[in-house]
Amino acid sequence: MEIGEVLAYLKGILPHEGAEMTAHMISRNRERAIGIFPREGRAARETAIGGIDNRSFDTVRITLLLRWGRDGGAAERKAGEIYAAVAERDEDFGFFRALNAGPVWLGMDERGIFEHVIDFDIYVGAASCRPNNQEG
Numbered sequence: 471m472e473i474g475e476v477l478a479y480l481k482g483i484l485p486h487e488g489a490e491m492t493a494h495m496i497s498r499n500r501e502r503a504i505g506i507f508p509r510e511g512r513a514a515r516e517t518a519i520g521g522i523d524n525r526s527f528d529t530v531r532i533t534l535l536l537r538w539g540r541d542g543g544a545a546e547r548k549a550g551e552i553y554a555a556v557a558e559r560d561e562d563f564g565f566f567r568a569l570n571a572g573p574v575w576l577g578m579d580e581r582g583i584f585e586h587v588i589d590f591d592i593y594v595g596a597a598s599c600r601p602n603n604q605e606g
Contacts, residue, residue, distance in 0.1 A: 471530050471564075471594050477506045479563050480534075485551050489538075496535055501583055504552075505535040509589060527595030530564070534588040536573070545584035549573035553588050564592040 477493040484491070489502035496505030509531035536552060538545035553573045559566040569589040576585040 471528070471592075473506060473508050473532075476530060476532060476592065480504075480506060480556075483559070484555050485548075496537065498579070498581075500537065501539045503537045505537075507533045507535065509533045527593050530592040530594060532590055532592060534590070536586045536588070537579070537583050538586070539584065540582050542584050545586065546573075546575070549575075549586035549588070556588065556590055564594040567591050567593070 473493045477491060481491050484504065486504055487502070489504055490497055490500055491504045491506070493506045494508075497503050534552065534556070536545070536549050538548045550573060553568060556566045557568040567590060569591065573586040573588050576587060578584055
């Protein structure tokens with residue numbers, strides 16, 4: 471799965487009020503923007519018996535960077551809304567699992583814009599990758 475597919479899906483589910491959403495970059499000139507990035511490193515991969523052709527799912531590692539204005543309270547609330555939208559979402563697109571207990575505050579950039587990050591993994595593939603092996 472490519473990061474552009476993740477971006478297209480997230481545009482449809484995240485409460486972003488028309489803020490620019492981009493993949494692989496984020497505009498430092500906008501006060502409200504969301505960037506979707508592949509997270510560095512590789513996910514731990516379980517090797518299927520019989521090799522790669524027999525695996526039932528893949529893991530897509532994502533970092534979401536949120537820039538949300540000069541009001542710290544509003545930025546924190548928006549980061550919480552976005553976190554809630556992806557924390558443990560389970561749909562045909564994949565099972566989303568947030569890696570932190572909430573959005574991580576990065577502080578302010580040089581222009582006073584508040585920034586947060588949300589790291590999550592998307593398990594794409596068979597229902598067997600869902601917690602407790604729950605179908606549906």
